[in-house]
Amino acid sequence: MTNIIWLKGGACSGNTMSFLNAEQPSVIELVTDFGIRILYHPTIGLEIGEQVNEVLNEAVNEIVPLDIFVFEGSVIQGSNGSGSMNYFAGRPMLEWVTDLAEVAQYVVAIGDCATWGGIMAVPPNPSESTGMQFHKKEKGGYLGEDFTSRAGWPIINIPGCPAHPDWMTQILVAIATGRMSEVLLDDYNRPKTFFTDFVQTGCTNASAFSDKVKGQFGQRGGCLFYEVGCRGPMTRATCNRILWNRTSSKTRANHPCLGCTEPGFPHHDLKKGSVFKTMKYLGYFPQEAPTGENRLSFYFKSGIQKALSSSKKHQGSK
Numbered sequence: 001m002t003n004i005i006w007l008k009g010g011a012c013s014g015n016t017m018s019f020l021n022a023e024q025p026s027v028i029e030l031v032t033d034f035g036i037r038i039l040y041h042p043t044i045g046l047e048i049g050e051q052v053n054e055v056l057n058e059a060v061n062e063i064v065p066l067d068i069f070v071f072e073g074s075v076i077q078g079s080n081g082s083g084s085m086n087y088f089a090g091r092p093m094l095e096w097v098t099d100l101a102e103v104a105q106y107v108v109a110i111g112d113c114a115t116w117g118g119i120m121a122v123p124p125n126p127s128e129s130t131g132m133q134f135h136k137k138e139k140g141g142y143l144g145e146d147f148t149s150r151a152g153w154p155i156i157n158i159p160g161c162p163a164h165p166d167w168m169t170q171i172l173v174a175i176a177t178g179r180m181s182e183v184l185l186d187d188y189n190r191p192k193t194f195f196t197d198f199v200q201t202g203c204t205n206a207s208a209f210s211d212k213v214k215g216q217f218g219q220r221g222g223c224l225f226y227e228v229g230c231r232g233p234m235t236r237a238t239c240n241r242i243l244w245n246r247t248s249s250k251t252r253a254n255h256p257c258l259g260c261t262e263p264g265f266p267h268h269d270l271k272k273g274s275v276f277k278t279m280k281y282l283g284y285f286p287q288e289a290p291t292g293e294n295r296l297s298f299y300f301k302s303g304i305q306k307a308l309s310s311s312k313k314h315q316g317s318k
């Protein structure tokens with residue numbers, strides 16, 4: 001049996017909704033096939049009132065072993081670091097976070113708010129929200145950069161707004177089946193298996209990206225990078241390889257990728273004109289180049305590709 005406690009801080013519950021949609025494996029299969037026992041989950045748990053305190057205290061006092069502590073949502077530290085803005089089961093939620101993280105074998109942060117603070121931590125951040133082990137791109141967060149769980153792991157970050165359901169269930173299975181030695185984390189503590197390739201890998205608009213053909217919302221045949229702020233080339237996630245609902249993805253439906261698995265999300269802190277819009281220099285050049293590309297050489301290369309593709313089209317029409 002692998003015991004899990006799942007709690008939520010500053011959260012919209014989007015990650016829970018996503019989790020419940022998991023297919024490979026599903027939440028039911030976690031329980032029936034992989035021996036996962038959900039001791040408490042605020043959305044699907046049956047416990048109320050004092051019963052919740054009992055479950056949590058049994059874990060904190062190590063009467064019942066806690067294998068995985070999952071946290072969804074930001075850690076709310078307001079006001080003035082007291083955590084009094086987010087009470088749960090009789091105490092500030094951040095005190096439960098401290099105590100449960102201390103006794104858990106593994107701690108998993110699900111979604112952007114738990115990983116880096118997310119939308120909750122956008123300035124002026126009145127709730128003093130932060131992530132479990134990161135605050136935006138900076139290591140630290142609520143538990144501090146040196147935190148490791150009982151099994152010797154840092155916080156395992158599964159970001160996304162929400163995270164893809166199968167990213168969550170597959171990591172829980174890796175823990176439950178003792179396969180964590182096969183899981184490698186990147187510099188932001190994300191499992192590399194899901195966060196190495198870019199969203200652009202597998203995007204059906206990839207040739208329009210190289211040909212610099214501009215696309216629009218919901219319109220076929222163009223790339224969303226140039227006008228509507230698609231962050232597919234700068235965002236590491238498998239959205240176009242492990243499809244959502246095993247069917248589609250944002251960019252396949254011609255909706256720009258918002259870069260929700262990167263620690264800068266929401267990018268530009270939701271500054272006016274930065275959402276669904278490509279930020280530009282001199283009103284023409286996209287301010288951000290694909291990750292790993294030098295901005296000038298990217299502009300130069302894409303200019304040549306554009307010229308080549310229009311000359312091919314021109315020759316074809318003769």
Ligand code: SF4
Binds near residue numbers: 206223225231
């Ligand atoms: S920028 Fe976005 S729409 Fe364009 S190819 Fe990349 S992922 Fe697809």
Ligand code: SF4
Binds near residue numbers: 237
């Ligand atoms: S396509 Fe981009 S914004 Fe959408 S879920 Fe994937 S990483 Fe997040």
